[in-house]
Amino acid sequence: MKNIFAELPPGASLDEQFLELLARPGLRIERIVSTGQASPPGFWYEQAQGEWILLLQGEALLRFADQPLAQQLKAGDYVDIAPLRRHRVEWTMPGRETIWLAVHYEAAALPV
Amino acid sequence: MKNIFAELPPGASLDEQFLELLARPGLRIERIVSTGQASPPGFWYEQAQGEWILLLQGEALLRFADQPLAQQLKAGDYVDIAPLRRHRVEWTMPGRETIWLAVHYEAAALPV
Numbered sequence: 181m182k183n184i185f186a187e188l189p190p191g192a193s194l195d196e197q198f199l200e201l202l203a204r205p206g207l208r209i210e211r212i213v214s215t216g217q218a219s220p221p222g223f224w225y226e227q228a229q230g231e232w233i234l235l236l237q238g239e240a241l242l243r244f245a246d247q248p249l250a251q252q253l254k255a256g257d258y259v260d261i262a263p264l265r266r267h268r269v270e271w272t273m274p275g276r277e278t279i280w281l282a283v284h285y286e287a288a289a290l291p292v
Numbered sequence: 293m294k295n296i297f298a299e300l301p302p303g304a305s306l307d308e309q310f311l312e313l314l315a316r317p318g319l320r321i322e323r324i325v326s327t328g329q330a331s332p333p334g335f336w337y338e339q340a341q342g343e344w345i346l347l348l349q350g351e352a353l354l355r356f357a358d359q360p361l362a363q364q365l366k367a368g369d370y371v372d373i374a375p376l377r378r379h380r381v382e383w384t385m386p387g388r389e390t391i392w393l394a395v396h397y398e399a400a401a402l403p404v
Contacts, residue, residue, distance in 0.1 A: 185368040256297040
């Protein structure tokens with residue numbers, strides 16, 4: 181048994197920290213710790229796998245390419261990101277840890 | 293987008309509440325809200341699927357049949373329960389909501 185709030189990166193981290201919590205065929209659960217990072221300007225994630233995310237701590241702005249405005253996420257908010265749906269992290273709160281739980285899962289059938 | 297701490301059952305609930313958050317082939321994510329319930333005496337879960345759990349709020353005692361003592365879970369604790377590993381919930385905190393995130397996943401190969 182481990183705790184998801186333990187072993188956080190040092191406060192001055194320049195990069196997001198990715199920690200794999202579980203890896204099984206077609207499934208990967210990871211913790212992501214952001215400390216003010218955002219996706220690079222103009223960059224969009226476009227992943228073949230689905231991704232279910234739960235914000236555990238902190239605040240973030242999540243933007244989908246098919247929506248005009250970013251969504252503000254706070255602790256407890258969860259959202260499913262379908263395979264190939266373009267998205268980016270516009271902002272995370274500077275000066276404290278924003279902790280995400282991400283469940284990456286294999287899509288049964290991908291759209292062409 | 294939804295919040296996992298929203299729409300909790302009324303405080304006087306007799307039963308645990310199960311809420312499906314995501315269902316995909318081989319994967320099911322659910323929220324479980326306990327309000328003092330425990331597994332019935334002598335009852336053991338023995339599931340064909342794997343189950344990764346994260347305690348989001350509250351406290352619980354989780355017992356594995358292959359261990360002499362129960363593990364105390366508090367907020368942020370997570371544990372993977374392998375397929376067919378017998379376990380039970382010995383106790384959850386009465387008088388408040390204990391909130392579990394459970395990721396049920398299909399095992400690639402089951403032990404015989």
